[in-house]
Amino acid sequence: MTNLNMTGSRPGAARVVTRWLFRDLRTPLSALVLVVIVGCSLLAPWIAPYDPTAQNYMAILEPASSTYLLGTDDLGRDIFSRLVYGASASIYASFLAVGVAAILGIPVGLIAGYVGGRLDAVISRIIDTFLSFPSIVLAIAVTGVLGIGLTNAMISVGIVFAPQLARLVRARTLVLRQELYVDAARCFGATTSRILLRHVLPNAIQPVLVQMTLLMAVALLAEASLSFLGLGMQPPDSSWGSMLARAYLYIEMEPAQMYAPGLAILATALAFNSLGESLREALDPTARE
Template sequence: MSDAVQSPPVAQIDRDGFLTRVRHWLIDDPVAAVALVALAVIVACAIFAPWIAPFDPTMQDYNSMLDGPSAVHLLGTDDLGRDVFSRLIYGARASVYAAFLAVGVASLLGIPIGLIAGYAGGWVDEVVSRIIDTFLSFPAIVLAIAVTGVLGIGLTNAMLSVGIVFAPQLARLVRARALVLKQELYVDAARCFGASTWSILTRHILPNAIQPVLVQMTLLMAVALLAEASLSFLGLGTQPPDASWGSMIARAYLYAQIAPAQMYAPGIAILVTALAFNTVGESLREALDPTSRRP
């Protein structure tokens, strides 16, 4: 008779089905594929901005202020003679950085809190739930401005504040999934085999709760981009002379009657990027959860 100790069972994750749905996603949803390509182009512009931008985004030319589009300046120049196209390219850096930083901070804070609250239950869940509800009761942008005021003005601090504001949303989502998953038979079996709480959370509950979290993270990137543009417009985000789509609109707004076209390029960039994130997120939701598909 063997004396070997059996290992606790590991949660059954439908990896093959997951990969198959993701693979068919790009084939079955061409709109999402186009949105993904658009995001890839924006990220590439952010990474390779020094090689793509024809001019230094901070270089001023007082002989070419508020010029219209031309062969030299494809999108014209702003009130300080800076090339709008170059600043638009460098502005993608601020937007991409802002989206990933805010969602990253939200994930690092929200996912562990939601896991612990949902798995522990009892008074722990009650306390965490009340804190989450308190944060969610405030308008996100107002709370972000308040946290930015505490942390200080600047892009990184602004996005840290946005990440803190987003964390309760992810925590609530993960908590809801953990409440359901901790009742599954494979979790009970793991407990019977003596698996630690850490092992149950990381090997059994989190892998099975991650799909809706990934979708929500994608959607939050669009919200983070809009939050960055709003905070930069108010002067709380990216600081001069650095380029940001929000600060470009704020600067162009001062000369809207003289050169209204200055607002179009950053406005369209924000619209396209946010729409692409939303499109990819909604399409991912349908690909990973077929029951959510629209009729």
């Protein structure tokens, strides 16, 4: 019998999400870390004690103190304020890169897997070509074409991520197009777009959601790498990657400057990875009781 609640309907989405969040301690802790980081990015003007771009040449490379919680950088800017404001840039970069990858990769994978034939062969060869290049090298090349800046850099990262999602969706679509409910929809005269959107995509999206969650962590590290190379966030605005790049120049004089942005990147990446792994386990039918 179908598991129904008292009203005769299936368990609601809120109940499913709650069950997933509290299935073990790792998931709520990861979610809490991300909520705190997103909250800091949204409330940065009220949390940060100083203007993140304000320079104070009388307080250059100051250590942590009651005045400057995490010290100051080589221009006398408050590291804590820059860290809080940099959270919004880093989170924005992750969502932008994964969003671009989903917009580009999911439709391509659906079409290639459903249509098959020569079109599938051509798309597969293009995907293999993109995947054969090192990701960071390809991202740098695309950034050079689009132009320097955080948005362009993360669009380039999204373009690099898109083949991974396309290949995953294509593999799922190749299996799902053989299902009886797809044949039934086709016999009843459903259009290709309706079959893909109503029958194939909802059943192929689970592993894609897991991969997107894991890619959020990779996108965060890619933003840090590109900003470290000067291709991402441009001064005087801050991101965690640009803070690392600036702190690296004075690592021998004040190595503590690197701790705050480095640990922020580490904690956020671990939270994304932990949520992705938890989501994978929750959606895996072989792991369910």
